[in-house]
Amino acid sequence: MHWLTNCWYAAAWADEIKPRERLARRIIDQPILFWRDDAGRVRALANRCPHRLAPLSLGRIEGNVVQCGYHGLRFDGDTGRCVQNPHGPLLGALAVRPYPLVERHRLLWIWMGEPDLADDREIPDLSFADRAPEHAFSKGYMHTVADHRLLEDNILDLSHGDYLHVATLGGGSFTRATVQVEECGDKLHVRWVAQGEKAIPIWQPELPDPDALTDMTTEVLWYPSGVMFLGSELAVKDTPDAGLATWNAHIMTPETAVSTHYLYCNSRNYRVDDAAYNAAITAGLAIAFGGEDKPMIEAQQEQIGEADLLDCAPTLLSIDNASTRARRIYRRLVEAERAAIENPVGATA
Amino acid sequence: MHWLTNCWYAAAWADEIKPRERLARRIIDQPILFWRDDAGRVRALANRCPHRLAPLSLGRIEGNVVQCGYHGLRFDGDTGRCVQNPHGPLLGALAVRPYPLVERHRLLWIWMGEPDLADDREIPDLSFADRAPEHAFSKGYMHTVADHRLLEDNILDLSHGDYLHVATLGGGSFTRATVQVEECGDKLHVRWVAQGEKAIPIWQPELPDPDALTDMTTEVLWYPSGVMFLGSELAVKDTPDAGLATWNAHIMTPETAVSTHYLYCNSRNYRVDDAAYNAAITAGLAIAFGGEDKPMIEAQQEQIGEADLLDCAPTLLSIDNASTRARRIYRRLVEAERAAIENPVGATA
Amino acid sequence: MHWLTNCWYAAAWADEIKPRERLARRIIDQPILFWRDDAGRVRALANRCPHRLAPLSLGRIEGNVVQCGYHGLRFDGDTGRCVQNPHGPLLGALAVRPYPLVERHRLLWIWMGEPDLADDREIPDLSFADRAPEHAFSKGYMHTVADHRLLEDNILDLSHGDYLHVATLGGGSFTRATVQVEECGDKLHVRWVAQGEKAIPIWQPELPDPDALTDMTTEVLWYPSGVMFLGSELAVKDTPDAGLATWNAHIMTPETAVSTHYLYCNSRNYRVDDAAYNAAITAGLAIAFGGEDKPMIEAQQEQIGEADLLDCAPTLLSIDNASTRARRIYRRLVEAERAAIENPVGATA
Structure with a gap:
């Protein structure tokens, strides 16, 4: 490795x-x-x-x-x-x-x-965490028995929210969203735009009319190795109101080839002084990541074993575009670093 | 594998x-x-x-x-x-x-x-299970950490009952029995005939005279891979009475090279409406297989490790005749199947 | 192995x-x-x-x-x-x-x-164990997940007592002691002489003046494979009194390449009829070996993995003199035994 x-x-x-x-x-x-x-x-x-x-x-x-x-x-x-x-x-x-x-x-x-x-x-800019009010900030650490890349893939394809996190993110808007993937040097920028959709379940109670149509934009900025900023904004269609926003970090730090330190946090622009709501978000993140993502991804890892996912003949879909590009960038950087070690600048044959 | x-x-x-x-x-x-x-x-x-x-x-x-x-x-x-x-x-x-x-x-x-x-x-004929009365049928599932062949060997040499299941099958009659082994195509038929013996302990209470001399015939029909029917009949010597009989399945379905799904069941021709006795039989089978066979065979597996038993220089005895032949049939079938895959019919060099 | x-x-x-x-x-x-x-x-x-x-x-x-x-x-x-x-x-x-x-x-x-x-x-002479009075003898068995040589190294460098067993052996006297190492055939004799030191903590309560200056001599006699006698004597400086003495065995019998049966015992020349003190010593040895040595040495083993310590580029110090020599004797004996097996006496090419 x-x-x-x-x-x-x-x-x-x-x-x-x-x-x-x-x-x-x-x-x-x-x-x-x-x-x-x-x-x-x-x-x-x-x-x-x-x-x-x-x-x-x-x-x-x-x-x-x-x-x-x-x-x-x-x-x-x-x-x-x-x-x-x-x-x-x-x-x-x-x-x-x-x-x-x-x-x-x-x-x-x-x-x-x-x-x-x-x-x-x-160091990736996660300054939102510094600015977060006390009661609008949740965070956690989760040890996970999986290759860090499987965990990064998970965030780089948010369509999984519609199926794995039905009660909080489900409804199909991530699946129906327009997705843009853009490489910026060694970084990757992914953007989901979902228009005219009902809000995701977790945000419905925050709207005057839970069934109102909304526009939501979510973006992930991926930095090698495994640091991701995720921002999400939702506004009720045709209203001037500022809307709801969250800022998150999902960080996948490799422990070994098949285990990862998953560090995550969340801040928001609503109910910023509501300590009880904040505690519910903290618990909810632990449930979503620990009770939904972790079992699925660890089971995926178990099926893959020591192999690389891409060597197991997966049938990749359009939703795998971002994760595949991130893996390619990562591989290129690892190989470049190894080449530099083996042929240091200034060395002559 | x-x-x-x-x-x-x-x-x-x-x-x-x-x-x-x-x-x-x-x-x-x-x-x-x-x-x-x-x-x-x-x-x-x-x-x-x-x-x-x-x-x-x-x-x-x-x-x-x-x-x-x-x-x-x-x-x-x-x-x-x-x-x-x-x-x-x-x-x-x-x-x-x-x-x-x-x-x-x-x-x-x-x-x-x-x-x-x-x-x-x-599909092997285990229709006795369909005909079994409600209170004359017991079954179980037991996960076992052993090569399926070690578990099949166990049933193909019932002499182990005299030593490993002393309280229920012991007394020496399996050891002293005449054993016939016959190959019928890819199947194996094994027959133990014990004459003039006291009944095995579990059957003594079912006889008018527990110490009476009896004749018992037990047969195992082995089908690859790992399905075994076991039938046993006992009659008191020189009496016209129908005698006691049980019909059993012992099925060893491989999970991995060193673990097996052991599925078993038992029916009988006596006390067929006795629910309490049936419950005792169910518990007794779990004790005999889980508390006597399983520890012995898993310990055997541990000594053998990743190797094949026959590569560990065991000193085979006459009682290993049936199991050795079953292993040989199994190996022949596996090799034939592989040869057919590598050289499909109609292929030309 | x-x-x-x-x-x-x-x-x-x-x-x-x-x-x-x-x-x-x-x-x-x-x-x-x-x-x-x-x-x-x-x-x-x-x-x-x-x-x-x-x-x-x-x-x-x-x-x-x-x-x-x-x-x-x-x-x-x-x-x-x-x-x-x-x-x-x-x-x-x-x-x-x-x-x-x-x-x-x-x-x-x-x-x-x-x-x-x-x-x-x-068989190494551990006859002190035979002579030990009933209430002046403690012993134990401790399964340890480490190469037997790491455990032998531990006894062959008693300076670790100053750091790992601070409350009982600490104070620096083993570190400051003069150490002699002598090979006697296939055995190794190690001797620590500490002069003008305060007694080690466990012995201070046994002296009229706990702060008195003392002379202590400790010796280890190492026999391959992994049998060690350890004797220790302490006398208050310039007094004719007999002083305190203990006799111990530390025996490291390999179970596998990475696990060891650690057998130990202790006898002494003071409070020889004090059953309560003896019980305290028994408990204290279990704490020192099980709670101090074992976690450290098993962690060392975990870092080393399947490798040999000496292949992991350790920076050896003077305190490693005895253990390095013992490892060298051991290796020489193992190689000689193997050579004798491969080229038995009397064989001709």
Whole structure:
């Protein structure tokens, strides 16, 4: 399995790690130790002591330093260098790989590739999460036993909402919508326009007339690897009212080839001070993703096994256009990165 | 692993699927969706949507049609053809494999091979199950983590009853019995004749004198793949009385190379209206098969691992005669079927 | 995986098997059945019937004979020969491998290699266990999911006590100790001398002045494969008092390549009649080994996976001197044994 390494991965929600707490999480099959120091800054080191490979997460953390719980070697959280070896000199080999880490948009972003290439301006813009009012923001983390691409495919083809999420998104408007797919460099922009449709079930109670005809536009902006912004706007036909809108992130961070950290959040422009409604949305997202998407996609993964979906002779339809293009971009980027590693610039034959 | 495909497999007891219910079960490593329509007829389709491989069993069933729960494609239960594609034309590739299915002798029989060869006259005769009075019929399903052949071997050598089922079948009469093994085409007929023996423990209470000497004949008729009829008759020596008889099926339907669906049933000619005794027999079969056979055979499987038993240098005895011949017939049929696939009739070099 | 076979393995504590009881345990990946007869003697046979590979441990034991629970063949516990075949002649092939077994030092020792080479004088001297008073002896068994060598490494570098067992052994004295490592043939002798140190935490309450400076000497005698004696003595500096001493065994018997039977015991020269203290020691050992060593070493194993630690580019330190030498001796012995098997003495090219 080859991964894209020169990109920012959302590893966790920022509040998954409180001050003086730690989190061990595998990202693109690398074990990582995250911890937050007293001042609130988060560090990320390879979770493996160079001495005998014990996980550092079983050790002791003091400020910017982690001490291996097995034989006491201490490592600096910024450089990964050994700063104390109770058993001898500070050998150069006694170093742990540090990873660039940025806290932004309520998420912890880790750079898994060449540190010199890490540029935080490339972190996808999910600033809606920063602006979201307290009671108009829901989020969650869901471990999923599936290839990250199956989970991305799911968001890049929202027609599944009509069948898998009948009670909340169903009714057929996603299936009937006009879909535009556009590549913008390495990003993908997908847009569903559904006109003259009854609102999706979850929005009907928010309208003066639940049966009124509406126009809805939904867009997904996909960034490799696996970060997606999803925005949706609905307005009652022929009214000047502002309408309903939500902004969402769906982030699929690979854990292994067949398991994924699914990080999601949602904000909205209505009932923004309604804490009870917000709690219902939080619960509803967990039900929709955990009770509807997850069983379907994990079952799909089970059928596919170790293979790549596209090697299993699926009969692709027009609705697979966006996901197929995203997979192609992803593959191109992975291959380019591998070619660059094998033939570095400046190398001569 | 090669399987026999051109044969009828008992997939389930008919009453495992009520009207409008479904069952997902893997047969010779193929995922199958079974469902019963409102009129009571059972369909069998490959349990895999051709679009993106989601299991159709997670979808919605309406009469003769199953709708994929992921993107709404609908398939006909008889032909497997796509009858509705909400996202475009009814492409020919959008088809699911249908399997011939016959409900007979309280069982659901599926044909896993070439549909044109499916002839329901080849379904083994288990009509005793149809004739069995309500309170003289017990049955069960037992999932077993073992190669189907180990389970067939078990029935083809009933001497194990003397040691593994001491309290019900023990006493040595199976060990001392005269055994005849006869091949009848692709079937195998095994017959144990035990003369002048005390009855097996489970039958002693049914006799006027439990210690009386008896003659017992037991026969097994084995059909590939893994369907066995077992009949047993016991009469007290030198009496004109009709004696005791039971008729049984032991069916070993492969799930995977190392797991098997074990379907069994029992009928009898005594206490035929005794519901309490019937319940005791039902419980007793579950204990004997689940508590005695299953642990032994699963442990045997664990020792063998991925290998074939006969490649593990077992020291075969006379009691292995029937099982060895059944394995040989099975192997011959599998190889013949493969040869026919590789060199179809009418092909020229 | 190649194992050392010509050596004594401690398979179990003697009292794990009461008279007429059995134990099925895998040793160097071979399934073994142990049982104790009415007279108290323990037998060890391969736990696999030669007929159809069923585990004999599921059968019936009568004195010196085990009867297979599947088809009733009976085997002699001393020779492994079939002594009764209800289905035919006593074929020579109907034999189970017997293993030399010696009960000594409260342990059951099994010889896994060439029986003619089994010499019980080579059983490591753990006679302290025989001499231990009733209330000055603790022991335990702990199944561990790790390569036996990782567990041996752990005892051969006691500096880990300062970090992993802080509350009982911590304080830094093992880290600061002078360490001597000496090879004595195929054995290894390691000695830690810590002078002018405060006693380790677990011993402080036993001293008149817990803060007094002390001298402590600890030694480990390592025998291949995986048997270690550990003795420790502490005396308050400049006092004539006898001081505190413990004697321990740490035995790592491979179950498979990645799992180990960890057998340990402890005796002491103080509070020898204190049953409550002894119970506390028993509990404390289970906590230290099960709650501190086991999670760390199993996590280490998980990081290493199927590889050999030394192939994972660990950065070895001076504290790894003893464990590296023990691994080298072990490898040399395994290779010599294999060479002897492939080129037996007296063979000519």
